[in-house]
Amino acid sequence: MGGKAEKGTPKYIANKIKAKGLQKLRWYCQMCQKQCRDENGFKCHTMSESHQRQLLLFADNASKYIDQFSKEFADGYLELLSRQFGTKRVNANKVYQDYIANRDHLHMNATQWETLTEFVKWLGREGKCVVDETEKGWFVTYIDRDPATIAAQEAKAKKEKLDKDDQERMLEFIQRQVEKGKKETSTREPSYTEFKRENSQEKLTLNLNMKRKHEEKKPEVPVKTAFKFKPKEELTKKQKTEDKNKQSALDEIMAIQEREKEKANRKDYWLTEGIIVKIVTKSLGDKYYKRKATIERVIDKYGAHVKLTDENVKLKLDQNHVETVIPSPGRLVKFVNGAYRGEKGVLKDIDTDNFCCTVEIAEGVLMGRLVKKVQYEDISKLAT
Numbered sequence: 001m002g003g004k005a006e007k008g009t010p011k012y013i014a015n016k017i018k019a020k021g022l023q024k025l026r027w028y029c030q031m032c033q034k035q036c037r038d039e040n041g042f043k044c045h046t047m048s049e050s051h052q053r054q055l056l057l058f059a060d061n062a063s064k065y066i067d068q069f070s071k072e073f074a075d076g077y078l079e080l081l082s083r084q085f086g087t088k089r090v091n092a093n094k095v096y097q098d099y100i101a102n103r104d105h106l107h108m109n110a111t112q113w114e115t116l117t118e119f120v121k122w123l124g125r126e127g128k129c130v131v132d133e134t135e136k137g138w139f140v141t142y143i144d145r146d147p148a149t150i151a152a153q154e155a156k157a158k159k160e161k162l163d164k165d166d167q168e169r170m171l172e173f174i175q176r177q178v179e180k181g182k183k184e185t186s187t188r189e190p191s192y193t194e195f196k197r198e199n200s201q202e203k204l205t206l207n208l209n210m211k212r213k214h215e216e217k218k219p220e221v222p223v224k225t226a227f228k229f230k231p232k233e234e235l236t237k238k239q240k241t242e243d244k245n246k247q248s249a250l251d252e253i254m255a256i257q258e259r260e261k262e263k264a265n266r267k268d269y270w271l272t273e274g275i276i277v278k279i280v281t282k283s284l285g286d287k288y289y290k291r292k293a294t295i296e297r298v299i300d301k302y303g304a305h306v307k308l309t310d311e312n313v314k315l316k317l318d319q320n321h322v323e324t325v326i327p328s329p330g331r332l333v334k335f336v337n338g339a340y341r342g343e344k345g346v347l348k349d350i351d352t353d354n355f356c357c358t359v360e361i362a363e364g365v366l367m368g369r370l371v372k373k374v375q376y377e378d379i380s381k382l383a384t
Contacts, residue, residue: 030069030110031058032316053284054316060283070111072300077119078128081142092120092131092138261339269301270336271319275380276309281321288315292325294383309383324380326350326357332382333359340371344382 005011027042028035031054036042045051058065081095096116099105113119120138124131130141272295279291293306293315306322307314327333327347335343343366345359355376361369 028107028109030107031055031065056283057318057321060281066110066112069106070113073106073108073111076106078142081129081140082144085142087142087144089139089141091136092116092140095140258339265339265341266337269319270377271295271298271302271304272334272336272342273298274383275334275336276325276383277306277322277380278325279317279321280323281317283321284315293322324377326376326379327381332362332384333379334382335359335378336380338378345371345379347379
């Protein structure tokens with residue numbers, strides 16, 4: 001009989017031992033992110049319907065996927081090299097073995113490089129590392145071109161120069177003061193005069209008058225003022241004007257904050273878990289075109305695993321293959337881009353002429369706030 005081995009049997013234990021460590025690279029499918037243990041399993045996977053769907057997506061834009069995988073592999077390799085070894089010279093294969101020790105690493109067979117040697121040569125040509133070949137293989141030395149590191153080094157050098165300049169200026173000032181003091185001391189001599197008392201015959205008298213003069217208290221004169229009390233109506237009008245000015249200032253501050261949040265949260269990726277999207281690519285055939293699906297997991301910001309809302313079918317799609325879904329007023333939505341990215345709200349009104357809508361924030365400190373002129377692509381229906 002076929003199927004999985006029963007728990008506790010020798011076959012079950014053997015399968016677990018095989019699945020525990022790293023598997024062969026030749027039996028890994030990067031598009032489906034599936035590792036097969038042997039040639040037969042890999043063959044069965046390549047004949048499956050899910051793999052064929054991923055191949056259709058790959059064929060739609062092959063260079064885009066290869067470039068994306070290559071960039072992810074290079075970034076991961078360089079990140080490990082810089083974090084673990086810094087700018088030390090190290091064997092390239094040792095770094096690669098540490099990189100593939102992670103089961104979820106991106107495999108080299110999905111990149112533009114067929115061998116590690118080609119990848120190392122590419123690092124040297126691009127100026128990302130200093131590479132050299134020896135009898136023991138290729139060695140790499142990371143070149144730290146991080147803008148933050150360069151800026152910190154420049155700031156340190158600038159500070160040292162300023163401190164040195166200030167110190168030199170202070171020493172020069174002190175030296176000038178010392179020389180000036182020496183000159184004044186050498187040119188100026190002390191002069192002495194005879195002490196004389198003037199009017200020596202005059203006696204000093206001290207008159208202590210202890211009598212207290214009693215002064216009559218003058219009646220207080222009421223202070224006249226030029227200010228008059230204003231009528232209650234004028235005070236109310238003035239108060240309303242002040243309140244209006246305060247409100248205008250508050251609105252202006254909120255508008256400035258919203259512009260800053262818009263600038264910080266506006267990204268070129270928008271996929272978010274828990275929202276409903278519409279499939280707009282025809283690469284998968286008419287069977288999935290215009291179907292709605294729920295995003296279950298986001299992959300590398302630009303891709304996602306989705307599940308159809310009306311059928312138990314899961315797909316892996318790019319954000320260019322889907323679009324947002326605008327529900328009817330009164331339904332829950334989620335901001336996927338812009339100033340309020342990540343916030344949940346209730347759709348209040350739809351302006352079909354200007355392709356925008358009004359949303360009321362439903363949670364958090366901004367709860368109850370109305371956000372107007374929200375673009376269709378900035379919100380999507382929330383899965384319930």
